Amino acid sequence: MVTLEDVARHAGVSLATASRVLNGSTRQVGASLRAKVELSASELGYRTNVAAQTLARGASNVIGLVVHDLIDPYFAAIADGAMRVAESQGLMVMMGTTHRDPSREIAYVSTLNAQRVRAVLLVGSRVADPEPTRRLREELDRYRETGGRVACVGQDLLGTDTVVPDNRAGAAALARALAGLGHRKFAVLAGPDWLLAPRDRVAGFVGALEELGLPEPLVLYGSFDREGGYAAATQATGVTCVFAVTDVMAVGALASFRDRGVRVPEDVSVAGFDDIFTLRDLVPALSTVRLPLPQMGARALELALDATGEARAETVAGEVILRESTRALD
Amino acid sequence: MVTLEDVARHAGVSLATASRVLNGSTRQVGASLRAKVELSASELGYRTNVAAQTLARGASNVIGLVVHDLIDPYFAAIADGAMRVAESQGLMVMMGTTHRDPSREIAYVSTLNAQRVRAVLLVGSRVADPEPTRRLREELDRYRETGGRVACVGQDLLGTDTVVPDNRAGAAALARALAGLGHRKFAVLAGPDWLLAPRDRVAGFVGALEELGLPEPLVLYGSFDREGGYAAATQATGVTCVFAVTDVMAVGALASFRDRGVRVPEDVSVAGFDDIFTLRDLVPALSTVRLPLPQMGARALELALDATGEARAETVAGEVILRESTRALD
DNA sequence: GCAGACTTGGAAAACGCTTTCCTGGAGGTC
DNA sequence: GACCTCCAGGAAAGCGTTTTCCAAGTCTGC
Numbered sequence: 001m002v003t004l005e006d007v008a009r010h011a012g013v014s015l016a017t018a019s020r021v022l023n024g025s026t027r028q029v030g031a032s033l034r035a036k037v038e039l040s041a042s043e044l045g046y047r048t049n050v051a052a053q054t055l056a057r058g059a060s061n062v063i064g065l066v067v068h069d070l071i072d073p074y075f076a077a078i079a080d081g082a083m084r085v086a087e088s089q090g091l092m093v094m095m096g097t098t099h100r101d102p103s104r105e106i107a108y109v110s111t112l113n114a115q116r117v118r119a120v121l122l123v124g125s126r127v128a129d130p131e132p133t134r135r136l137r138e139e140l141d142r143y144r145e146t147g148g149r150v151a152c153v154g155q156d157l158l159g160t161d162t163v164v165p166d167n168r169a170g171a172a173a174l175a176r177a178l179a180g181l182g183h184r185k186f187a188v189l190a191g192p193d194w195l196l197a198p199r200d201r202v203a204g205f206v207g208a209l210e211e212l213g214l215p216e217p218l219v220l221y222g223s224f225d226r227e228g229g230y231a232a233a234t235q236a237t238g239v240t241c242v243f244a245v246t247d248v249m250a251v252g253a254l255a256s257f258r259d260r261g262v263r264v265p266e267d268v269s270v271a272g273f274d275d276i277f278t279l280r281d282l283v284p285a286l287s288t289v290r291l292p293l294p295q296m297g298a299r300a301l302e303l304a305l306d307a308t309g310e311a312r313a314e315t316v317a318g319e320v321i322l323r324e325s326t327r328a329l330d
Numbered sequence: 331m332v333t334l335e336d337v338a339r340h341a342g343v344s345l346a347t348a349s350r351v352l353n354g355s356t357r358q359v360g361a362s363l364r365a366k367v368e369l370s371a372s373e374l375g376y377r378t379n380v381a382a383q384t385l386a387r388g389a390s391n392v393i394g395l396v397v398h399d400l401i402d403p404y405f406a407a408i409a410d411g412a413m414r415v416a417e418s419q420g421l422m423v424m425m426g427t428t429h430r431d432p433s434r435e436i437a438y439v440s441t442l443n444a445q446r447v448r449a450v451l452l453v454g455s456r457v458a459d460p461e462p463t464r465r466l467r468e469e470l471d472r473y474r475e476t477g478g479r480v481a482c483v484g485q486d487l488l489g490t491d492t493v494v495p496d497n498r499a500g501a502a503a504l505a506r507a508l509a510g511l512g513h514r515k516f517a518v519l520a521g522p523d524w525l526l527a528p529r530d531r532v533a534g535f536v537g538a539l540e541e542l543g544l545p546e547p548l549v550l551y552g553s554f555d556r557e558g559g560y561a562a563a564t565q566a567t568g569v570t571c572v573f574a575v576t577d578v579m580a581v582g583a584l585a586s587f588r589d590r591g592v593r594v595p596e597d598v599s600v601a602g603f604d605d606i607f608t609l610r611d612l613v614p615a616l617s618t619v620r621l622p623l624p625q626m627g628a629r630a631l632e633l634a635l636d637a638t639g640e641a642r643a644e645t646v647a648g649e650v651i652l653r654e655s656t657r658a659l660d
Numbered sequence: 661g662c663a664g665a666c667t668t669g670g671a672a673a674a675c676g677c678t679t680t681c682c683t684g685g686a687g688g689t690c
Numbered sequence: 691g692a693c694c695t696c697c698a699g700g701a702a703a704g705c706g707t708t709t710t711c712c713a714a715g716t717c718t719g720c
Contacts (some may be wrong), residue, residue: 001476003676014700019678027679030698045472050445051384052676055705060381062424070410073403073608080400083427092441094392095425097413111422115380142375146331226611248608255611278403278578281556281585283613333706344670349708357709360668382706385675 002044011040023048054116062092063301064112068100068124072225072248073276074293078123078153081294085301091118098124100195100224102132109139119149119304123297125197126155133157151304153296155196156313161303163296163314167197167273170289170318171204171243174271177320178241179212182329183269186217187236189244189253191224198224201245201273217243226252233257240268240329247272247279250286254325269326273318285323292316332374341370353378384446393631394442396426396435398454402555402578403606404623408453408483411624415631421448428454430525430554432462439469449479449634453627455527456485463487481634483626485526486643491633493626493644497527497603500619500648501534501573504601507650508571509542512659513599516547517566519574519583521554528554528575531603535573547573556582563587570598570659577602577609577618584612584655599656603648615653622646 008018013033020027021037029037040046054060063086067075079095086093094117098104105122112120120143126133137158140150144160151161178186188205191198202219209217220235222228229244229252236242236253244250250272257264264270264284275290296316303312338348343363350357351367359367370376384390393416397405409425416423424447428434435452442450450473456463467488470480481491508516518535521528532549539547550565552558559574559582566572566583574580580602587594594600594614605620626646633642 001676005676015677016679016700016702017698020699023678025678028698033699047440047444047472049385049676051381051390052705053678054381055379055385055707056676056678058678058705065425070400070406070413071403071607073401073406076400076403076406080427083400083425087427092445093425095395095413095423097410097417110377114377115422142377251611258613277401278608281581282611283588331706335706345707346670346672346709347668349706350669353707355708358668363669379706382675383708385677386706386708388675388708 002046003049004046007037007040007044007046010044011036013037022046023053058116060116060118061090062094062115062117063304064094064096064108064115064117064120066096066098066105066108066112066120066122066124068098070095070097073278074246074248074274075123077277077293078297078300081297081299082121082123082301083297084294085298085305089305100124102127102129102136106132106136106139109136109143113139113143113146113148117148119151119301121151121153121297121300121304122158122160123153123300125195126157128194128196128199149304149307151300153300155200157196159311161300161312163300163303163316165197165291165296166315166317167200168204168207170273170291170320171201171245172208173318173320174243174273174289175205175208176212177322178243178269178271178326179209179214181241181269181322181326183241184214185239185241186214187239187242188217188219189229189232189236189242189249190219190221191228191245191249193221195224198245205243222249225249226255229253230256234260236268241326242268242270244270244272247274247276247286247288250288250325251279251282254282254284254286265325265327271326275321282325284325287322287324287326289318290321291318332376333379334376337367337370337374337376340374341366343367352376353383388446390446390448391420392422392424392445392447393634394424394426394438394445394447394450396428396438396442396450396452396454398428398430400425400427403608404576404578404604405453407607407623408627408630411627411629412451412453412631413627414624415628415635419635430454432457432459432466436462436466436469439466439473443469443473443476443478447478449481449631451627451630451634452480452482452484452488452490453630454484455525456487458524458526458529479634479637481630483630485530487526489641491630491642493630493633493646495527495621495626496645496647497530498534498537500603500621500650501531501575502538503648503650504573504603504619505535505538506542507652508573508599508601508656509539509544511571511599511652511656513571514544515569515571516544517569517572518547518549519559519562519566519572519579520549520551521558521575521579523551525554531575552579555579556585559583560586564590566598571656572598572600574600574602577604577606577616580616580618580655581609581612584614584616595655595657601656605651612655614655617652617654617656619648620651621648
């Protein structure tokens with residue numbers, strides 16, 4: 001293992017000089033010494049020991065990124081946006097997946113704190129139970145006390161900078177658009193009730209229908225994935241329009257209807273939420289609420305990195321996009 | 331910032347004892363001291379400084395994971411498999427995305443080397459140009475000389491443990507299956523020629539047709555994404571069957587045909603490669619070659635972690651799956 | 661009871677950097 | 691030419707752990 005000291009000795013300079021040449025300092029180093037050091041470093045194949053550097057500097061060049069599930073394209077898209085920002089700033093990304101287990105989220109924050117990462121990005125819905133949120137917040141506070149920066153994508157419940165998808169308003173707008181198509185009898189394929197994002201979407205949708213004086217929709221709970229959408233959709237009878245709280249669940253619903261010979265949109269309209277890029281080519285094309293996922297991830301990291309005093313919450317609106325999976329009732 | 335020394339002082343023990351209690355050592359510590367240390371640590375909110383630990387131990391608990399592109403579900407699936415293994419071993423994952431730029435891959439290996447990560451996983455196709463591969467290999471060698479472990483998912487070109495998707499054989503098997511359906515006139519939607527994975531798939535497909543004595547297919551090049559598939563497909567005329575070298579490109583092809591009123595599979599059959607989970611519900615369901623993506627990622631990390639002397643290459647076969655997007659010619 | 665073998669706790673030397681001082685010389689001003 | 695300011699270079703003190711020695715007790719077996 002080649003150390004800075006080896007390089008310094010080989011170049012015939014002091015450790016300090018070698019450090020200043022190789023690892024970016026404000027201090028000037030004379031051209032001839034600088035050249036010698038650089039040559040030695042490359043001849044010996046020197047690689048900075050980042051752990052030592054972090055220890056000495058008291059700050060690392062790593063950020064932490066905690067998401068629920070990488071396979072879910074929702075998170076992949078947000079993560080991608082965040083990673084682009086990280087790359088552009090020369091930061092490495094330490095990634096953790098919680099598989100929707102709040103305690104794993106807490107554990108990751110603790111670990112990332114131990115790693116002394118520059119910033120932590122928490123991506124994904126908070127849970128309804130206040131207890132894990134309280135403990136997470138405690139852990140985050142501990143991290144922030146020592147200079148850590150935090151930002152979230154999700155509900156603004158942690159006292160951090162947060163990019164908040166406006167789930168309620170988006171779902172409400174979708175409800176109005178769907179009602180505008182003439183639909184009156186709805187089913188909502190809701191995700192698990194203990195997650196806030198699906199909850200808010202359901203609430204927004206239901207609330208908007210109520211405001212319009214329409215009958216209450218049939219709310220069917222299922223897991224937060226394709227299978228959940230499939231299962232819930234099998235019970236969605238007697239309605240003209242189905243709102244699945246995520247595109248991924250909507251895909252399950254489409255599959256369910258297809259398997260049962262129910263035509264979309266002729267027999268039933270289906271809408272999702274998120275506008276997942278990979279699903280853009282579904283047939284029928286999915287009506288949905290578009291969220292600018294990569295931008296949200298990027299923005300969250302930007303917020304975390306440029307530290308201001310108080311926590312900011314930036315709401316991002318969803319845009320209703322009607323495609324082929326929903327049709328106007330005649 | 332609470333340090334181990336603070337904890338030791340607070341507990342009235344030596345640094346050594348505190349270290350042994352809190353950060354897993356083989357040495358025994360008496361129950362009463364152990365309890366005191368643990369209490370102090372939790373009271374003070376102590377968090378190990380991993381940088382210091384890494385420096386002192388000379389080994390980190392981090393692995394590096396370098397993929398081409400997170401939004402591409404192919405890589406997300408492999409990454410997910412690898413991350414599950416990492417999590418089960420208590421390892422953190424440092425992730426980098428190259429966006430298919432070989433020089434970024436090299437840069438990441440260098441950075442990960444500097445981070446002294448335990449192992450590096452390189453996921454994604456090698457390139458045809460031997461030069462970047464040579465330089466990457468050089469960088470990897472430097473890393474391995476100092477005890478780093480490396481594994482790849484892709485072509486076995488780096489002298490590392492490698493999980494090799496059998497692109498040729500898979501594509502050949504697909505060609506035979508398609509020929510078995512009666513197809514004679516094929517188009518291949520090839521990815522960029524400078525990437526080895528699409529190249530191998532094309533070669534396998536073309537080779538199999540040749541062996542069967544069938545006419546050469548029309549080979550159309552396009553970018554390695556949905557748009558590439560779309561563009562290439564517009565030129566795929568006069569054929570009964572189209573093979574896109576990835577599912578993602580196949581999706582583009584399906585969209586292209588749909589936009590032009592060409593029915594799949596009635597007018598033309600379409601097959602892909604990879605069997606991307608998120609695309610399982612496409613209509614028509616995509617015929618493809620299934621690769622056990624998460625398992626491949628998991629296996630690669632396992633290989634990297636249990637270090638044997640020589641490099642092992644494990645080939646994983648693809649399984650031809652015919653669904654609705656291909657039909658038998660009458 | 662006592663030599664020897666274990667065991668437990670602590671002091672202190674790394675680990676590989678960064679950065680604060682300090683020093684000596686070069687350049688500028690009167 | 692004396693004085694001052696600047697600046698490049700080096701010595702050395704950390705940064706927060708781990709781990710190697712030692713020393714002092716505690717057992718064990720006879």
